[in-house]
Amino acid sequence: MAERTVLTGARVALPTGVAEGGRVTIAGGRIAENTPRGGAETAVDLTGHWIVPGFVDIHVHGGGGASFSSGDAEEALTAIRTHRAHGTTTMVASTVTGDLDDLARQAATLAELTEQGDLAGIHFEGPFISPHRCGAHQPELLRDPDPADVRKLVDAARGTARMMTLAPELPGGLESVRLLADHGVIAAVGHTDSTYEATLEAIDAGATVATHLFNAMPSLLHRAPGPIAALLEDERVTVELIDDGTHLHPAALQLAFSQAGPDRVAFITDAMGAAGMSDGMYPLGPMSVEVKDGVARIADGPTAGSIAGSTLTLDTAFKRAVTVDRLPVEDAVRALSTTPARLLGLSDRIGTIEPGKDADLVVLDEAFGLVGVMRKGEWLVKPEVR
Numbered sequence: 442m443a444e445r446t447v448l449t450g451a452r453v454a455l456p457t458g459v460a461e462g463g464r465v466t467i468a469g470g471r472i473a474e475n476t477p478r479g480g481a482e483t484a485v486d487l488t489g490h491w492i493v494p495g496f497v498d499i500h501v502h503g504g505g506g507a508s509f510s511s512g513d514a515e516e517a518l519t520a521i522r523t524h525r526a527h528g529t530t531t532m533v534a535s536t537v538t539g540d541l542d543d544l545a546r547q548a549a550t551l552a553e554l555t556e557q558g559d560l561a562g563i564h565f566e567g568p569f570i571s572p573h574r575c576g577a578h579q580p581e582l583l584r585d586p587d588p589a590d591v592r593k594l595v596d597a598a599r600g601t602a603r604m605m606t607l608a609p610e611l612p613g614g615l616e617s618v619r620l621l622a623d624h625g626v627i628a629a630v631g632h633t634d635s636t637y638e639a640t641l642e643a644i645d646a647g648a649t650v651a652t653h654l655f656n657a658m659p660s661l662l663h664r665a666p667g668p669i670a671a672l673l674e675d676e677r678v679t680v681e682l683i684d685d686g687t688h689l690h691p692a693a694l695q696l697a698f699s700q701a702g703p704d705r706v707a708f709i710t711d712a713m714g715a716a717g718m719s720d721g722m723y724p725l726g727p728m729s730v731e732v733k734d735g736v737a738r739i740a741d742g743p744t745a746g747s748i749a750g751s752t753l754t755l756d757t758a759f760k761r762a763v764t765v766d767r768l769p770v771e772d773a774v775r776a777l778s779t780t781p782a783r784l785l786g787l788s789d790r791i792g793t794i795e796p797g798k799d800a801d802l803v804v805l806d807e808a809f810g811l812v813g814v815m816r817k818g819e820w821l822v823k824p825e826v827r
Contacts, residue, residue: 486826655682
């Protein structure tokens with residue numbers, strides 16, 4: 442019989458609720474039924490801890506001093522390892538606005554990492570975004586979403602493109618949204634100057650994600666509700682939120698959560714290379730970013746001072762969600778694991794703790810600090826328990 446690992450005594454976040462003193466059995470890299478079946482068995486007593494599903498990040502640019510936009514496989518693997526050590530067992534690599542040929546070359550590298558199972562796909566953030574809401578993207582590299590250019594990047598990804606962020610109000614925007622939907626790629630509305638009405642058109646055309654809601658889009662106004670209201674009110678849309686205490690006021694996060702609910706919220710990091718690192722200077726695509734007190738901002742050029750992604754990791758986001766935002770653990774689990782897994786079409790394998798799914802697990806202490814990470818049944822961070 443295959444060797445089994447049994448985690449006992451912890452509070453386990455299950456789809457049906459929190460199980461006190463739960464028992465999770467792992468065999469062959471998957472979660473197994475708890476009934477004894479013989480064979481070698483290793484028991485790990487996690488009394489006083491939490492077990493939650495591995496985190497799923499659908500929007501992350503890098504970490505550990507490395508960037509997915511480098512086009513270098515080893516550098517990408519450094520970023521992957523950094524976020525895995527913080528509980529993100531599944532991630533989609535995000536690019537940054539650049540020349541189309543450069544983006545196509547980056548996609549080739551990231552596609553290979555996806556094909557070998559290190560990534561869950563590629564997210565193209567830009568260059569098809571609004572110059573009025575470009576944030577940390579270089580304005581001179583932006584372009585309208587010509588469907589032929591959109592198709593070029595999708596083709597370069599060799600079937601691994603998961604999502605593309607664009608501004609649907611730009612020429613070619615709606616046609617590009619339809620193209621993405623037809624090719625099974627998530628069309629995300631973001632870095633946009635869209636109106637309420639134009640955003641509804643984009644949703645009807647097939648857009649299903651709001652890229653970091655509230656950030657890089659018009660504010661919610663009483664006579665001009667803009668994209669925020671349209672994205673929040675439509676049940677077809679999943680909204681990304683960056684819960685790092687910098688990108689969103691807690692009241693804005695609560696507003697989004699109360700309107701959309703945990704089944705339509707995906708917490709993301711939007712992390713750049715400084716995630717998991719100290720303050721200093723870091724590259725973000727072709728730009729230089731200064732990180733001070735954990736906040737990343739463009740260091741020079743026309744967008745100097747703009748927030749440039751985050752230095753967040755999802756274990757920090759989880760802890761903040763339950764200790765600062767006072768979300769129930771079950772809701773935090775859905776926003777960090779279950780909902781993004783479903784969005785990626787991977788809910789048959791990951792996102793919840795259920796028999797038959799990959800043994801992707803995060804172990805937290807009583808204060809919700811990370812103490813263990815398991816991916817496909819292998820400890821990446823082994824909990825030190827008595």
